[in-house]
Amino acid sequence: MRTSERGRGPVRLAGVGRRYGPRGPWVLRGVDLELPEGRLVRATGANGTGKSTLLRLVAGVDAPAEGRITGRPARTAYVPERFPAALPFTALAHLVHLGRLQGLRTGEARARAGEWLERFGAGAYAGTALAELSKGGAQKVAVAQALLAAPGLLVLDEAWTGLDEGARAELDRAVRERVAAGCTVLFVDHDPRRLAGEAGVTLRLEHGGVHALPPRPGDGAGPDPAPRPAAPRPARVPAPAPAAVPVPASMRIVASGGRALPDVLPGGAARVSPADGGGVVFRVGGGDSDELLRLLLAASWHVHRVEPEPAPAPAREPA
Numbered sequence: 001m002r003t004s005e006r007g008r009g010p011v012r013l014a015g016v017g018r019r020y021g022p023r024g025p026w027v028l029r030g031v032d033l034e035l036p037e038g039r040l041v042r043a044t045g046a047n048g049t050g051k052s053t054l055l056r057l058v059a060g061v062d063a064p065a066e067g068r069i070t071g072r073p074a075r076t077a078y079v080p081e082r083f084p085a086a087l088p089f090t091a092l093a094h095l096v097h098l099g100r101l102q103g104l105r106t107g108e109a110r111a112r113a114g115e116w117l118e119r120f121g122a123g124a125y126a127g128t129a130l131a132e133l134s135k136g137g138a139q140k141v142a143v144a145q146a147l148l149a150a151p152g153l154l155v156l157d158e159a160w161t162g163l164d165e166g167a168r169a170e171l172d173r174a175v176r177e178r179v180a181a182g183c184t185v186l187f188v189d190h191d192p193r194r195l196a197g198e199a200g201v202t203l204r205l206e207h208g209g210v211h212a213l214p215p216r217p218g219d220g221a222g223p224d225p226a227p228r229p230a231a232p233r234p235a236r237v238p239a240p241a242p243a244a245v246p247v248p249a250s251m252r253i254v255a256s257g258g259r260a261l262p263d264v265l266p267g268g269a270a271r272v273s274p275a276d277g278g279g280v281v282f283r284v285g286g287g288d289s290d291e292l293l294r295l296l297l298a299a300s301w302h303v304h305r306v307e308p309e310p311a312p313a314p315a316r317e318p319a
């Protein structure tokens with residue numbers, strides 16, 4: 001909301017690793033990262049690369065198995081991928097309770113809860129039990145609780161999923177407001193157009209590591225992120241050595257459901273095969289993947305994944 005969060009410094013991850021179980025594979029390891037205040041930070045990566053894990057660690061709802069996270073502001077808010085809506089409260093009572101836990105007085109919590117429910121078009125559900133809300137209604141309560149106390153760090157894991165169009169646009173507006181007030185917003189969303197064009201930082205998760213992608217000219221987030229050659233990057237986001245973000249020779253884009261495409265695709269991109277679970281796999285040269293993405297989005301395709309083409313297995317040395 002209106003509270004300024006400036007001057008508290010970045011959230012820092014130093015040598016952070018997480019695995020599930022003492023012998024489980026490392027999902028993330030050796031993550032060194034600074035999330036600057038007042039920036040929009042998008043986390044991207046193929047399925048299972050640890051985006052939700054990273055968000056839970058940054059939000060403080062999960063702890064690293066190794067390494068440290070410092071600089072997390074007292075008012076940190078998190079919207080999980082799945083909101084546990086089966087609680088025995090009305091939407092308003094739940095929000096007032098959470099607002100009080102976040103340090104608001106009861107009257108203030110009630111006023112802000114009402115304001116956020118209205119903004120998300122859920123004012124009529126204030127007196128409805130959480131368990132009786134639709135998935136979309138419950139999601140509105142989940143995002144309202146995160147915005148209630150003007151957090152200094154806001155972590156959104158696919159928070160737009162399940163919201164209607166008006167509420168999605170309202171959440172976009174709320175995110176911009178928080179960033180303007182000095183809040184760090186870290187988010188994951190399957191739609192590469194989400195908040196595209198906002199100045200910000202894009203993180204790429206792969207092989208257990210996290211690196212910042214260089215900003216594009218004119219925007220820092222852009223549609224989904226193909227790694228690009230090294231370029232000037234925000235001073236406080238750790239910059240991988242240029243060699244760490246090569247343009248992959250070839251990218252795979254998995255997409256579905258759009259209008260007919262021209263016969264000749266950018267960079268000679270090829271439709272390779274139907275994807276598992278539906279959709280089409282496209283293979284395109286790394287330098288042309290953005291152009292293909294733009295074409296797909298303009299033709300109303302739904303983009304599921306953008307990932308480097310797996311490298312061929314190295315040839316064996318002769319014995």
Ligand SMILES: Nc1ncnc2c1ncn2[C@@H]1O[C@H](COP(=O)(O)OP(=O)(O)OP(=O)(O)O)[C@@H](O)[C@H]1O
Nearest residue numbers: 020021027045046047048049050051052053054205
């Ligand atoms: N609570 C858990 N217990 C065991 N393994 C887990 C747990 N949470 C995540 N994992 C594993 O950690 C890996 C990373 O999962 P995570 O959900 O963080 O990835 P993701 O990039 O968010 O995936 P997606 O894009 O599919 O949502 C996966 O192999 C997943 O099975």
